[in-house]
Amino acid sequence: MAKLYINEKKDMGYINPEIYGHFSEHLGRCIYEGLFVGENSEIPNKNGMRTDVVEALKALSIPVLRWPGGCFADEYHWMDGIGPKEDRKKMVNTHWGGVTEDNSFGTHEFFELCEQLGCKTYINGNVGSGTVKEMSEWVEYMTFDGVSPMAELRRKNGRKEPWKVDYFGIGNENWGCGGNMTPEYYANLYRRYQTYVRHYQKAAPIRKICGGPNSGDVNWTRKVLETCFAEPGGKNAGGFMDGLSLHYYVVAGNWEHKGSAAEFGREDWYRTLHKALYMEELIQRHGAILDQYDPDRRIGLIVDEWGDWFDVEIGTNPGFLYQQNTMRDALVAAVSLNIFNRHCDRVKMACIAQMVNVLQSVILTEGEKMLKTPTYHVFHMYKKHQGARLVESSLSGEGTAGVEDYRVPALQESVSLQADGSILVTLANLSAEDACPVELLLTERKPETVKASILTNEMQAHNTFEEPDKVREEAFHDVALTDRGVNFTIPACSVVSLEIR
């Protein structure tokens, strides 16, 4: 029997809602088909956005959406995506399948989507192939309310009021697809470009995100911070940034042969989860470097690309990164979100890659059909962690699971206290074979009610357009209230959420 101890009195920090953020790139069928079908489509839509997809996403309370890339961001010239659609310039999407990008989804459409979703906005600017002037004018176009050439242009294009840009990323993966730069070179560009990302709305300053490392590249983090925090005029205390990004993908095999998303065995299962748990070490290692410059943890670690990356589904365009989504993805999402919660003192945002039809998506579409993936259900089960207070928790007696080189803790959890006083526990059973009896113990509180739900199935189980509800969140009734907590058995390969009052 495992014991889950919860010290509901011990506050461990605020879980920024943006930890449950999403990423949408002009890649494959994420934007086009997945989110945006155009006003003239036969697929029901509102101002071009698919109604079915938007409705499903709204049920997740999406906190923030990052756009337009990814690698695409450093090739994107925003002026090509404004004005009458028939006049918009077409371009080649060189990164993603070499397809023609007609720019029918641009700045106005992005804000329309965010308005429909009710989420914050995270725009990623172009450093790799764009100019300072271009970036600065984009910010003026989006956010300036007075008399200026860009504000006039926005009005001419039909939008009177400025929009609110919550976050602005200065380039993407500038160590790779964003220009193959050295950390020192990028950091100096960062210092320069961010200067012209002006705060036109004094009451709502834009939070600036500096391009961070690829996975374990601590050298990048060190050099970028060293350069950004250097004080030529003695006037720079904050490194010019509100956040530093971190990208980490879980690749079950290697980058040449990533492995199939839906056909895999036990060893692949454990190797994938083992790699997913590495996220914790990454946060600690990069976090320790950040602590040297920012001991008060004002700067957020922004994990704005994370998730599973498998081989594309057979018969689909290799540049479109379309993959299925199984219980394995659900477990990866569950343990990653638990890790982000548990490090909410440093991790201020995380965006799963990507929202629809690309990599570890919460939604897949095919023509007019759509389905919710197992990952979708995990986000739904965890959504009340958004904006809650993390509380202290620990496990004992849960043991480990796995195969020789890839052993993992059998259970993994996070716990938060909601504004209404209820406690949300999210617990994952990483074992593919063994159920685990759990005694959940609160420190002082005598629980009165518990409402639980569960996502469970066999390892490879996934939803298809023929059987869209094979894997879904269900009420979990086999829970017993005790004087001090709750007793239950968590089945193998499952995710459970318990709301205790």
Ligand code: AHR
């Ligand atoms: O999410 C797919 C790609 O992965 C993004 O465009 C890039 O930033 C990363 O390498």
